Amino acid sequence: MEILFLGNSSIFQRKIYFSLKKIKKLKIQVATHGKFNEKKKNIIYYNSYKKAVDQTKAKLIYISLVNADHYKWAIYCLNKNKHIIIDKPFALNFNQTNSILKLAKKKNLFVSEAIVFQKHKRFIKLLSLINFKKKIVLKSNFHIPRLEKKNFRNFKIYGGGCFQDMSPYASYLVSIFFKNQKYKIKKITNENDFDNFTINVSNKNTNMICSFKFNSSYKNEINIENNLKIFNINYAFSPPIDKKVNLDIFDDFKKKEYKLIFKKENTFDSYFFKVFKILKKKKYNYFYNEIKKRAKIKKKIT
Numbered sequence: 001m002e003i004l005f006l007g008n009s010s011i012f013q014r015k016i017y018f019s020l021k022k023i024k025k026l027k028i029q030v031a032t033h034g035k036f037n038e039k040k041k042n043i044i045y046y047n048s049y050k051k052a053v054d055q056t057k058a059k060l061i062y063i064s065l066v067n068a069d070h071y072k073w074a075i076y077c078l079n080k081n082k083h084i085i086i087d088k089p090f091a092l093n094f095n096q097t098n099s100i101l102k103l104a105k106k107k108n109l110f111v112s113e114a115i116v117f118q119k120h121k122r123f124i125k126l127l128s129l130i131n132f133k134k135k136i137v138l139k140s141n142f143h144i145p146r147l148e149k150k151n152f153r154n155f156k157i158y159g160g161g162c163f164q165d166m167s168p169y170a171s172y173l174v175s176i177f178f179k180n181q182k183y184k185i186k187k188i189t190n191e192n193d194f195d196n197f198t199i200n201v202s203n204k205n206t207n208m209i210c211s212f213k214f215n216s217s218y219k220n221e222i223n224i225e226n227n228l229k230i231f232n233i234n235y236a237f238s239p240p241i242d243k244k245v246n247l248d249i250f251d252d253f254k255k256k257e258y259k260l261i262f263k264k265e266n267t268f269d270s271y272f273f274k275v276f277k278i279l280k281k282k283k284y285n286y287f288y289n290e291i292k293k294r295a296k297i298k299k300k301i302t
Helices: 010-020 049-055 067-079 094-107 121-129 162-177 267-281 285-300
Strands: 002-006 027-031 043-046 060-063 083-087 111-114 136-143 184-188 196-202 206-213 219-226 229-234 245-251 256-262
Touching: 002 010, 002 049, 010 027, 010 267, 027 049, 043 049, 049 067, 060 067, 067 083, 067 094, 094 111, 094 285, 111 285, 121 229, 121 245, 121 256, 136 162, 162 196, 162 206, 162 285
Parallel strands: 002 027, 002 060, 027 043, 060 083, 083 111, 136 206
Antiparallel strands: 136 219, 184 196, 196 206, 219 229, 229 245, 245 256
16 A cells, blocks of 8 residues: 655644554655655655656555645646545635546546544534534634745745635534535635635524634634533644643533543544545545535635
């Protein structure tokens, strides 16, 4: 079993590599145009994306490049009959997403967008505690400090900006909390929309306000009021792999505050476990539909 990565990205180095090296007999390959700060002994390296895709025997390719390159390399890999995983955002717009999905369906190939925050045991527990028949008020903030000047997210030409980088989180929350429901969605445009955006999504039962910002004090939280309870999680969208995390709960009915503690967890573990399981079954329609559904949500808030 082999997997090829296009791009020696930060997320690969910080989280994905440590997840994949747990899988026995998995051969890892990495293609990059950049310099290697440290080469790992168990990885095969390429210095050309095209050469890597053309020569690799890996059937699965993970595209971890600047956002503007996702579409180009997704199409190239699919035309080489490769299954693909793409870092968020899956593509820059709905038309690109639709083209990728059409080609994948035609060739019966697996495609996935690598969003994993929702796979953490804490988030799964949070959802299990919510009474979706009762009123839900959700507020989330994902604000990050100023990026380094050369970071591609600072440049529109590379598909950068807060909306492209963080709208996949917003789309995922909408797909979970408004599943099979009608709703109104409004994007609140700020003075500098490249650096921040806020959405308000609502219907009779649920009201959601999500704020996303670059160049701000760090916040990474989801707060939910539901059925006389308040739930709060920190590091909500990027839970750390090296420390325990909490689910804080205030029960207004019992006037009691308590917390659930969750062990260290790398959410890419469960993500890749599911990916390899699906590849064996060769049934991909669910993933096509989920990606398209979230792309439609993103289109509504563009």
